[in-house]
Amino acid sequence: MALGFFSRLKEGLTRSTQKxxxxxxxxxxxxxxxxxxxxxxxxxxxxxxxxxxxxxxxxEEFRRSKFGxxxxxxxxxxxxxxxxxxxxxxxxxPLVIDRALRPHVVLVVGVNGTGKTxxxxxxALQYQQQxxxxxxxxxxxxxxxxxxxxxxxxxxxxxxxxxxxxxxxxAGLAYDALTRARNEGADVLLIDTAGRLHNKAALMExxxxxxxxxxxxxxxxxxxxxxxxxxxxxxxxxxxxRVFSDLVAVTGLVVTKLDGSARGGIVVALAQAFGLPVHAxxxxxxxGDLRPFEAMDFARGLVGAS
Amino acid sequence: MxxxxxxxxxxxxxxxxxxxxxxEADIADALREVRLALLEADVALPVVRDFINTVRERxxxxxxxxxxxxxxxxxxxxxxxxxxxxxxxxxxxxxxxVAAPVPILMVGLQGSGKTTTSGKxxxxxxxxxxKRVLLASLDTQRPAAQLQLQQLAQQAGVASLPIIxxxxxxxxxxxxxxxxxxxxFDVVILDTAGRLSIDQALxDEVRAIREATSPAExxxxxxxxxxxxxxxxxxxxxxxxxxxxxxxxxxxxxxRGGAALSMRQITGAPIKLTGSGEKLDALEEFxxxxxxxxxxxxxxxxxxxxxASETVxxxxxxxxxxKMARGTFDLDDYAKQLKQITKMGSLSGILGMLPGIxxxxxxxxxxxxxxxxxxxxxxxxxxxxxKERRTPDVIKASRKKRIAAGSGTSVQEVNRLxxxxxxxxxxxxxxxxLGQKGLMRQGxxxxxxxxQQNRRPY
Numbered sequence: 001m002a003l004g005f006f007s008r009l010k011e012g013l014t015r016s017t018q019k020x021x022x023x024x025x026x027x028x029x030x031x032x033x034x035x036x037x038x039x040x041x042x043x044x045x046x047x048x049x050x051x052x053x054x055x056x057x058x059x060e061e062f063r064r065s066k067f068g069x070x071x072x073x074x075x076x077x078x079x080x081x082x083x084x085x086x087x088x089x090x091x092x093x094p095l096v097i098d099r100a101l102r103p104h105v106v107l108v109v110g111v112n113g114t115g116k117t118x119x120x121x122x123x124a125l126q127y128q129q130q131x132x133x134x135x136x137x138x139x140x141x142x143x144x145x146x147x148x149x150x151x152x153x154x155x156x157x158x159x160x161x162x163x164x165x166x167x168x169x170x171a172g173l174a175y176d177a178l179t180r181a182r183n184e185g186a187d188v189l190l191i192d193t194a195g196r197l198h199n200k201a202a203l204m205e206x207x208x209x210x211x212x213x214x215x216x217x218x219x220x221x222x223x224x225x226x227x228x229x230x231x232x233x234x235x236x237x238x239x240x241x242r243v244f245s246d247l248v249a250v251t252g253l254v255v256t257k258l259d260g261s262a263r264g265g266i267v268v269a270l271a272q273a274f275g276l277p278v279h280a281x282x283x284x285x286x287x288g289d290l291r292p293f294e295a296m297d298f299a300r301g302l303v304g305a306s
Numbered sequence: 307m308x309x310x311x312x313x314x315x316x317x318x319x320x321x322x323x324x325x326x327x328x329x330e331a332d333i334a335d336a337l338r339e340v341r342l343a344l345l346e347a348d349v350a351l352p353v354v355r356d357f358i359n360t361v362r363e364r365x366x367x368x369x370x371x372x373x374x375x376x377x378x379x380x381x382x383x384x385x386x387x388x389x390x391x392x393x394x395x396x397x398x399x400x401x402x403x404v405a406a407p408v409p410i411l412m413v414g415l416q417g418s419g420k421t422t423t424s425g426k427x428x429x430x431x432x433x434x435x436x437k438r439v440l441l442a443s444l445d446t447q448r449p450a451a452q453l454q455l456q457q458l459a460q461q462a463g464v465a466s467l468p469i470i471x472x473x474x475x476x477x478x479x480x481x482x483x484x485x486x487x488x489x490x491f492d493v494v495i496l497d498t499a500g501r502l503s504i505d506q507a508l509x510d511e512v513r514a515i516r517e518a519t520s521p522a523e524x525x526x527x528x529x530x531x532x533x534x535x536x537x538x539x540x541x542x543x544x545x546x547x548x549x550x551x552x553x554x555x556x557x558x559x560x561x562r563g564g565a566a567l568s569m570r571q572i573t574g575a576p577i578k579l580t581g582s583g584e585k586l587d588a589l590e591e592f593x594x595x596x597x598x599x600x601x602x603x604x605x606x607x608x609x610x611x612x613x614a615s616e617t618v619x620x621x622x623x624x625x626x627x628x629k630m631a632r633g634t635f636d637l638d639d640y641a642k643q644l645k646q647i648t649k650m651g652s653l654s655g656i657l658g659m660l661p662g663i664x665x666x667x668x669x670x671x672x673x674x675x676x677x678x679x680x681x682x683x684x685x686x687x688x689x690x691x692x693k694e695r696r697t698p699d700v701i702k703a704s705r706k707k708r709i710a711a712g713s714g715t716s717v718q719e720v721n722r723l724x725x726x727x728x729x730x731x732x733x734x735x736x737x738x739x740l741g742q743k744g745l746m747r748q749g750x751x752x753x754x755x756x757x758q759q760n761r762r763p764y
Contacts, residue, residue, distance in 0.1 A: 046351055046534070047350070049533040051346070111556070112419070112556065113416070115416070115417060118448075121449075143454070143584070144425075144453075144458050144461070145450040146454075148449070149454070197556060197558060198560075199558075199559060199560045230417060230529070232415060232532050232533060232535045233531045233532065234533025234564070234565070235348055235533065236531040236562070239561075257415070257416060257417070257502070259502060260502040260503065261503055261539070262533070265534075266533065285447060285448070
């Protein structure tokens with residue numbers, strides 16, 4: 001199974017870098033690193049969603065150390081990967097569950113359709129396999145069949161799912177679930193929430209309410225607030241992280257859909273702007289498709305270094 | 307955040323004093339700013355290149371007239387090219403011109419909003435066009451996806467295909483079309499599972515569905531927040547299934563929406579609809595000129611007015627307008643107005659929709675003019691007696707102290723509110739003729755520092 005994990009991750013990341021790799025190869029097989037070449041390299045980073053600012057920052061570093069030198073394709077990839085990995089290394093931190101908390105409360109937030117529910121399902125499986133007892137809370141009481149979706153994940157992973165009637169108050173549900181988790185001595189309480197756009201003040205206020213209500217029972221809750229980001233998202237991800245962090249104190253990110261053609265370069269820009277930990281990456285729809293975020297692997301994958 | 311393009315361009319052209327035709331050197335800096343603005347708005351790189359070339363061609367030799375600055379001229383050219391590239395004027399309706407039942411195939415990445423959009427289109431066709439619609443979910447991948455569409459069908463008041471476990475998507479598609487013919491439906495909407503454009507097996511599957519049903523419309527559903535990957539997605543889906551129209555979802559977010567331009571350019575298919583909310587009626591026709599303004603960061607004044615009309619209670623607004631016309635607008639009314647502004651969302655979000663607000667936005671953030679002020683002002687007013695609210699003139703020193711204590715604010719803040727209300731009443735008397743829309747705008751204008759109110763975008 002471990003082998004399957006690894007090859008799938010590699011496969012997913014390879015796919016996501018194919019395009020960029022081809023681009024770099026054609027630019028750099030036999031060229032001096034001059035202004036034109038650097039500009040093309042910058043554009044390739046932009047095409048990977050790093051954003052104009054982060055891309056130009058990296059290229060400036062590059063200019064300082066490599067300008068005018070004759071470089072091979074492999075050298076360019078290697079040093080570009082190192083440059084990016086240096087930015088990402090500080091944020092590559094797994095989510096550590098504190099077993100003493102019973103339960104460690106994890107609130108999962110994000111805009112619509114990023115993969116919150118799927119991520120919770122995957123986390124639940126991981127915790128079960130580590131011998132922890134997770135309880136899942138179907139806090140998306142708004143979207144049609146969101147509760148049922150989480151219940152399917154519950155039965156796949158054997159985790160208990162706490163749910164309420166449609167359009168029930170998510171904060172009340174979370175409160176009850178926390179009571180139950182404390183009574184039953186569960187290790188992790190994973191709270192799903194309805195997707196919400198960060199610019200909708202009323203919906204963001206709802207999230208703040210969930211936190212307030214949880215804190216009535218446990219002033220330290222939630223112990224983790226995970227923002228789930230879709231790798232296909234462009235520069236708006238920066239605004240998403242900013243607003244969610246302001247209002248609900250996000251403690252870490254999960255980046256999903258990295259098995260697609262999107263390269264998730266926005267993660268680099270986010271690391272520079274916020275320095276929030278990236279706990280995991282999603283590379284598929286199956287329960288096992290959640291991986292730790294490895295800075296060097298991600299960076300090498302991003303630029304296609306071997 | 308980013309300044310608006312117009313602000314940047316005016317900076318570039320401040321250095322430029324020449325009149326007459328624009329030359330290559332004049333526009334080089336300007337085009338660099340345009341390029342950056344487009345990239346920050348998530349327009350895909352190859353699309354940006356083509357776009358810049360078109361703008362360059364059109365700008366070279368363009369006559370700068372006395373009445374406009376070179377900056378304004380380039381902005382106009384950029385805006386024109388952008389609107390053309392987005393599809394020009396006028397919305398393109400859904401094509402339903404085949405024999406009933408008309409199949410509509412929904413495709414896209416995971417989480418782009420296919421199922422919700424299916425429900426919205428069903429409601430629209432049923433309510434507005436009086437069609438008999440059948441919704442069928444072919445999503446056997448995501449847990450409870452079929453149930454989700456069934457629940458949306460109930461909400462929309464249309465039929466949904468009974469769920470039979472274990473059928474393949476192609477089998478469900480055939481069954482949907484059979485049911486459509488047998489039970490005389492006008493339209494059958496086929497909602498497919500989200501799939502990655504590089505997943506060969508699933509792309510083959512959607513091709514098979516297409517061959518089995520020959521849809522009149524194959525709609526690619528795209529999240530407005532999508533980044534550079536929009537190109538890959540658009541190309542892959544277009545090659546596999548031949549996209550006939552695009553639906554941009556989450557237009558109610560604050561993404562600049564450059565993906566709209568990428569998608570349109572790569573597929574050549576028109577953007578037919580936009581989704582702007584989670585409710586089933588939040589589906590609109592696509593307006594290139596509004597999205598152009600948004601991509602360029604030049605504000606979306608129409609969107610602002612629409613947002614205002616959506617959230618503002620119409621009766622309430624009319625009552626307030628009448629009061630203003632009579633000059634009897636009091637603090638109670640002001641409190642109501644504050645509440646309505648708060649309902650429209652965050653203040654910086656609202657301000658972002660105004661053209662040329664870029665530079666001011668930073669100043670406003672510095673001045674800490676956030677939602678908190680609105681709340682505090684509402685608190686101050688609610689600590690007043692009815693008499694004080696109707697005739698604020700009676701509020702003197704000791705009343706001010708009481709109100710400040712009651713609302714947890716300071717006498718200075720009470721003073722500031724009274725001064726502001728006074729300014730506002732004066733202003734309103736002047737603009738009674740403008741009606742409600744004017745009220746909304748001036749209401750917000752009055753919250754800003756005085757000297758900035760009449761600033762023009764360029």
